[in-house]
Amino acid sequence: xxxxxxxxxxxxxxxxxxxxxxxxxxxxxxxxxxxxxxxxxxxxxxxxxxxxxxxxxxxxxxxxxxxxxxxxxxxxxxxxxxxxxxxxxxxxxxxxxxxxxxxxxxxxxxxxxxxxxxxxxxxxxxxxxxxxxxxxxxxxxxxxxxxxxxxxxxxxxxxxxxxxxxxx
Amino acid sequence: xxxxxxxxxxxxxxxxxxxxxxxxxxxxxxxxxxxxxxxxxxxxxxxxxxxxxxxxxxxxxxxxxxxxxxxxxxxxxxxxxxxxxxxxxxxxxxxxxxxxxxxxxxxxxxxxxxxxxxxxxxxxxxxxxxxxxxxxxxxxxxxxxxxxxxxxxxxxxxxxxxxxxxxx
Numbered sequence: 005x006x007x008x009x010x011x012x013x014x015x016x017x018x019x020x021x022x023x024x025x026x027x028x029x030x031x032x033x034x035x036x037x038x039x040x041x042x043x044x045x046x047x048x049x050x051x052x053x054x055x056x057x058x059x060x061x062x063x064x065x066x067x068x069x070x071x072x073x074x075x076x077x078x079x080x081x082x083x084x085x086x087x088x089x090x091x092x093x094x095x096x097x098x099x100x101x102x103x104x105x106x107x108x109x110x111x112x113x114x115x116x117x118x119x120x121x122x123x124x125x126x127x128x129x130x131x132x133x134x135x136x137x138x139x140x141x142x143x144x145x146x147x148x149x150x151x152x153x154x155x156x157x158x159x160x161x162x163x164x165x166x167x168x169x170x171x172x
Numbered sequence: 173x174x175x176x177x178x179x180x181x182x183x184x185x186x187x188x189x190x191x192x193x194x195x196x197x198x199x200x201x202x203x204x205x206x207x208x209x210x211x212x213x214x215x216x217x218x219x220x221x222x223x224x225x226x227x228x229x230x231x232x233x234x235x236x237x238x239x240x241x242x243x244x245x246x247x248x249x250x251x252x253x254x255x256x257x258x259x260x261x262x263x264x265x266x267x268x269x270x271x272x273x274x275x276x277x278x279x280x281x282x283x284x285x286x287x288x289x290x291x292x293x294x295x296x297x298x299x300x301x302x303x304x305x306x307x308x309x310x311x312x313x314x315x316x317x318x319x320x321x322x323x324x325x326x327x328x329x330x331x332x333x334x335x336x337x338x339x340x
Contacts, residue, residue, distance in 0.1 A: 048201040055205060059212040062247065062309075075205070083199075099209055104252070111207065150209055154216075154247045154309040161209040170200040 044083055048091070048169040051076035057150040067112075070148035077120070079134065080141040083171040088137055091169045092130035093123075101159030108163060110151040117144020130168065215339040216247030216309075217258070224316055231320045241313040244287070244301070248339040252306045257338045259298035260291075266318075268327030275331060277319055284312020298336065 055070040081089040099106040111125040119142055120134040136142055220243030229237055248256040266273040278293040287302040287310075304310055 044199040046199045046201045048203045050203045050205060053204065053206060054208065056208040057210065059210045061214065061216075062249075063216060070207075081199075099207070101211075106209065106211075148207075154214075154249060155307050156211045156249060157251055157307050158211050158213045158249055161211065163207050165205040165207055167203045167205065168200060169202075 042082060044087075044171055046082070046089065046169045046171055047078075047080040048167060049078040049080075050167065055148055057148075060152055062152045062154050066152050068150040068152045070150070074116075074145040074147045076143065076145050077117075077133070077167075078141065078143050079136070079169055081136070081169070081171050082139045085138050087139075087171050088135060089169070089171045090135045091133040091167060093125070093133050093165050093167045094130040095125045095127040096164040096166065097127050099161035099163050101157075101161040104157050104159050104161070106156050106161055110153070110156075111148060112151065113146045113148045115144055115146050118142065120144035120146070125165065127163075133167065211249065213339060214247065214249040215256075215337050216245070217335060217337040218243075218245040219335065220244070220313075226316075226318055229320055231322045234320055237318045237320045239316045239318075241283075241315045243311065243313050244284070244335075245309070245311050246302065246304070246337055247309045248304065248337070249307045250339045254306060254340045255338075256304040256306075256340075258301040258303070258335065259338075260293070260301050260333050260335050261298040262293045262295040263332040263334065264295050266329035266331045268325070268329040271325040271327050271329070273318075273324060273329055277321075278316060278331075279318075280314045280316045282312055282314050284310065286310055287312035287314070293333065295331075301335065 052072060052075055055072075055075065057068045057070055060068045077091070079089065079091055083089055095108040095111075098108045099110070108125045108127045112123065113125075114122045115133070117134070119136045121132055123131045123133065125131065133146065134142070134144060221240070224239040224242055226237040226239055244258070246256070246258055248254070250256060262275045262278070265275045266278065275293045275295045280291050280293075282288055282290070282301070284302070286304040288300050291299050291301065293299065301314065302310070302312065
């Protein structure tokens with residue numbers, strides 16, 4: 005195929021395509037809608053997987069702060085603009101050391117950060133840690149405290165706190 | 173080609189409708205925090221004063237000298253069945269130079285749960301001031317008395333009372 009022949013063939017194809025489009029445009033109109041689906045999604049990050057309360061003199065330290073210090077909490081939620089985003093925490097049980105127990109309610113917390121609230125741990129009812137409206141990322145901290153009483157029997161007590169972030 | 177476009181458009185719209193119902197379906201995220209509380213055995217004994225004094229009185233009008241009540245605070249962290257005991261032992265008789273007053277003249281009455289209602293000082297055998305079971309903080313008071321006898325030689329008599337709190 006010569007160079008001239010190639011040019012002619014291409015011109016014919018373009019002309020045919022233009023004719024086809026012209027006839028379509030003249031005959032019908034269609035709207036193509038581009039939809040992007042963004043699913044609801046939440047993410048919860050804690051700065052530590054464990055907190056411990058060292059033994060302390062109840063007279064000198066009536067509220068023992070947890071170590072390693074305030075727990076940084078990051079909450080991310082992709083929700084509807086008016087949807088609620090809730091973060092709660094539930095204790096697995098009371099504090100237990102063998103058969104000895106200390107009420108989980110002896111663990112309390114203070115909070116910093118917009119939407120975060122102070123509270124008292126409970127093993128039967130999830131307690132609010134924070135709530136927000138709409139999508140976004142929020143950061144705050146929770147400072148856990150243990151109520152240090154003379155009436156606590158000696159032992160090494162444990163429980164697990166389960167945080168749940170949810171959006172409807 | 174047009175049919176194909178229409179079908180694609182409908183399919184997309186249907187997909188969007190289907191997806192829109194689940195776009196903000198409930199989303200949750202969980203995180204756990206392990207909590208450890210260390211509680212060690214402890215004992216605390218606090219006396220309201222480091223010394224008690226009997227003011228001189230006329231034996232004819234005040235047959236018994238009474239000191240200001242001594243507050244006694246006891247704290248114990250022990251097992252729920254642990255026996256907590258508070259005792260007092262005098263170092264010797266009330267002495268003023270070569271003159272003495274027998275220590276068993278120094279008696280007391282007490283108030284407070286678990287405190288012995290009455291007692292008599294002894295320099296050889298520790299005397300019970302109070303007993304309790306299990307952990308806790310207890311408060312009471314002791315009021316010492318001394319017979320104001322005409323037979324006492326003039327002088328300033330002293331002794332030391334050593335208190336011992338035992339927590340298993």
